[in-house]
Amino acid sequence: MKCALVGIDGRVRHVERHATGAERGAPAVVATILDVADGLAGKAYADGLRPVACGVAVPGVIDEAAGVAVWSGNIGFRDVPLRDLVAARLGVPTALGHDVRVGALAEARLGAARSSRHVLFVAIGTGIAASHVVDGAAFAGAHGAAGEFGHILVRPGGPRCGCGRPGCLETVASAAAVGRRYTELTGNPADAAEVVARMRAGEAAAGQIWQEAVEALADGLVTAQSLLDVDTIVLGGGLARAGADLFDPLHAALRERMTFHREPRLVPAALGDEAGCLGAALIALDSLESS
Amino acid sequence: MKCALVGIDGRVRHVERHATGAERGAPAVVATILDVADGLAGKAYADGLRPVACGVAVPGVIDEAAGVAVWSGNIGFRDVPLRDLVAARLGVPTALGHDVRVGALAEARLGAARSSRHVLFVAIGTGIAASHVVDGAAFAGAHGAAGEFGHILVRPGGPRCGCGRPGCLETVASAAAVGRRYTELTGNPADAAEVVARMRAGEAAAGQIWQEAVEALADGLVTAQSLLDVDTIVLGGGLARAGADLFDPLHAALRERMTFHREPRLVPAALGDEAGCLGAALIALDSLESS
Secondary structure: OOEEEEEOOOEEEEEEEOOOOOHHHHHHHHHHHHEEEHHHHHHHHOOOOOOEEEEEEEEOOOEOOOOOOEEEOOOOOEEEOOOHHHHHOOOOOOEEEHHHHHHHEEEEHHOOOOOOOOOEEEEEEEOOEEEEEEEHHHHOOOOOOOOOOHOOOOOOOOOOOOOEOOEHHHHHOOOOHHHHHHHHHOOOOHHHHHHHHHHHHHHHHHHHHHHHHHHHHHHHHHHHHHOOOOOOEEEEOOEEEEEEEHHHHHHHHHHHHHOOOOOOEEEEEEOHHHEEEEEEEEHHHHOOOOO | OOOEEOOOOEEEEHHHHHHOOOOOOHHHHHHHHHHHHHHHHHHHHOOOOOOOOOOEOOEEEOOOOOOOEEOOOOOOOOEEEEEHHHHHHOOOOEEEHHHHHHHHHHHHHHHHHOOOEEEEEEOOOOOOOEEEOOOOOOOOOOOOHHHOOOOOOOOOOOOOOOOEEEEOOHHHOOOHHHHHHHHHOOOOOOOOHHHHHHHHHOHHHHHHHHHHHHHHHHHHHHHHHHHHHOOEEEEEEEHHOOHHHHHHHHHHHHHOOOOOOOOEEEOOOHHHHHHHHHHHHHHHHHHHHHO
């Protein structure tokens, strides 16, 4: 759990990290969230600050309007009214958001896309998820399930995805897929960062796996751009740390594929690990303004 | 050109059709639009009605905020300030919109999806286009080019599209593609309606072409649903008139492909030919309210 005290000016005043302890089950995780939030509020008061609102961001399917963590595969949330639980504990207005969507909000309003009105934020790590932000608002969809960019079809008949279907983007282009596919091809275990290092060292198998990931990602981004017509695409998550090793071939692959499209800017995320905390602070402040 | 006088209550009072005459070039089409609009206003006054606003919808890339028809392949518009031209001629507030987006607005607010907040409208005819409507507003994108659903990738390495890329959805699933592919397979010319008739009569080639179109469309819709998470998908355009011959196999293909997704309602467009005129009236009324 990444936690922070953030000023109304957007400045991060204090940062904490805590183990989620998901293996203990959802009720224990909820109790930890409440304790950690309470501890942060206490730290604020001790520093002469006054907490005015709290933002909480979690993964999975979130009903943002109702403040409910509807479902999470990793943590096991099932219809947890997390917003009201935190608000009752802290005694301040609280907002509940989705981890990727609040990160996208932060990058769109304060980070890499702060001059853009139409933004697609893509987080590439173990899986791949995205959020479409227009004029500073992230779309959650009808059921809080929008942005499942990792599950768009790019390779019909391709590798079977954890979701049950073959050919999803994240079976080829996620950090986990890059490592797994390299191991399948060579018999040597490696994670995505090692595959990039081996590609740089001139190893053909690593170069092939990486190029396949880049091309699948380019196919997915062109599909998204055809539907959404954004002006900026922000890439975040572990894979985006590959820097020029990702952005140079990806730029080339996008340019090759875009025909009638207006080519969006393609930029790395700027806020790093702080994006989630800043985004949680943004939804907390938004909830104050709309209440 | 489909034209109507529409009451503030949404009732269509009068309908006219005129030839676009695109072969005469964009300036002549603009002159015809102005003359036809003027004639409709005159008809309204003659009937004892008072026109309060005008909505104009055209194809291509539209800058809705500026009221400019930026680009159209079919008609040849290049940065035509159509909104201001019509407003000056008629002397009433005027709004300019995109043909698919205004049709989507009408279906979302008055038609097949009027009880839904998150709607994807898909028009399948010669090409395939879509519009994402949330809470009664259609997304235009950063450059007025959102909704190019016909150009999402579904068949990598597949038939080359008019846009220059291989494997776009509309190379397999548009009405034009169904006819063309049947002709390629059998040597017999046929349009999509004839392919459906032959499939119904048990002809294997027609059944195969149709099934391929349905499966490509299902792949595309699952990709869109993964990104957008809508509650209702409305299918319009010529191909949707195939009725149960389209909807029954498409329902089955969608069900087969959806895993974690919430399955959206899939319904045929309800407003038919009038959707465009009603949508143009809606953006005209919206512009009155926001001015």
